Amino acid sequence: MAQRRMLMKGTEAIAEAAIRAGCHHFFGYPITPQNEIPEYMSRRLPQVGGVYLQAESEVAAINMLCGAGAAGVRVMTSSSSPGVALMSEGASYMVGGELPAVIVNIMRGGPGLGDIQPSQGDYDQMTRGFGHGDKHFIVLAPSTVQEAVDMMALAFDLADEYRNPCVVLGDGLIGQMMEPVTFPEPSERTFDRSWAATGKKPGQRRNILRSLFLDPEVLEKHVEKLFEKFKVMELKEQRYEAWMMDDAPPVVISAYGTTARIAKSAIRELRAEGHRVGLFRPISAWPFPVDGLATYVEQTRLFLGIEMSMGQMVEDVRRVVAGRRPVQFWGRTGGMVPTVEEIVAQVKERSAALGQ
Template structure:
């Protein structure tokens, strides 16, 4: 008997977060992620958790800041314009070395844009949409099941390295329904949160949560220490998928739901005799540079496919480092690439019909 259940992506993400130990959720409604806070509002009271709809996205992220400072497993979710409003708070959380999980179900922009799926928040997520020197671990699931599976890792990575982790999806992932299984996952061995502001009980010195450091030497030292942690993350937390790249002349590059469309195009092109592979980054930061260095040894060209005007393509070009040409095909504003259009791009790069 199967233990799988049919769930909408947003609701599955919320349930997976609860099963990963999340007991505090602060958010504000915005399409196309509304099912996450709606689901949390029903489930959190049943697991002795806290759900609170804040008066704004700015308030929500600062509530996350407070709960994270007390050592709680805490999450917020939003969609593109809402994530923009949270950026100042995200920088404060990073500057205070606190763990949390942030889910962004991306919609078309800029501005209020539209409510259709997009990937145009890549720069904001990966390059840092807030102020200061920092990185955020960014996970990009391509299926509802993968989103479920990554939630435990998201909270564990946040706790292990004391930093926010962003789960970057899009309107398709959030709104589609797929069968999912909530597998028992063994979490990581994590250190006690002896830095948390849980009260001293007159048994230890007080802890202080703070991101303000007036002495530049102190602030520089903290930033250096933070980047040493980032080096460990780059060594230990890179995730990606490579498909049929060993003999590929053209390697497609795509993440999230776009990678599913690209995989269909890859199979169609191979059926017509074109040698095509696919690299799917699962961690957008840290970026899987080694996958591209390996593929560049045999591939003739790379084709990056995105639901944007071209953002990840810059990281692909950096990773390939000029060894092979990197091309781009994208749709934007909520428009979704089709497998047929991607196949046409593959044919152009391969010199036309076989």
């Protein structure tokens, strides 16, 4: 089938990409600014013989994912920051029970009810604080609508491959912007589903999907087994983009998602004026691209983290740089979006202080 470019809104493109990735089950609860995802699903899924169900809460939605994931189908939900926080308990159960699913978080301003404007205040929530216990989620952060589309298929594959929920972390901007997109051919990969709870096959062992292991020795073994998977993820699933880094620029901006796009525009302007600046853009927020960033530490004089938050991902940059170079931060929060001009000014000011 010939690939067709279509102009689509980020949220709707995410929904369509999920359906094309074989996700025919969606459970969710309305919350701004991601409502176009459930709305699109409610129209489209019945057309493909799928199930759209509006849950009574985010708490119920994540537990419906738990059931559908346990039954062995591709299933997703989408929400926004406070709604995702409500899902954290169920998500932890899904890690413990090794149940695949995709959770889309279109971040909004916080804390609390905050506002409904774009934000990146959930980096810590998704990479550190999403649910209780020893666990991780692969967190993919798209920077363009096309990347979000490509990521949906990847997210479902990763969820199935590792039998672990996978998070796609966007912000209100990527959700609302319209861009031309091409949908990739469906993945050919198939995954073992013999573990799913679909009814005990005669003569076979039954499947019990659970996260309860009352014997501490057994639970420790179980968690160690999970962490064998996380170790593989950390080896294989680090993703990043190094942009304008070939000439070993002294100043490197670290940014992800929409902020990275704005940073690119700023870097173009700065370079036009003769400032050598590069961008390190994590695509996987977890596993953080430690190895990729490490290769640039020596050649860089200053790292500047820019986020739509008070500085969350920058802590991961500091962890990798480990005091060898200065790591500074500048950001806007509360739903305020950094402008190109602001970033240009910030870089110039900090470069001047460096003696550049």
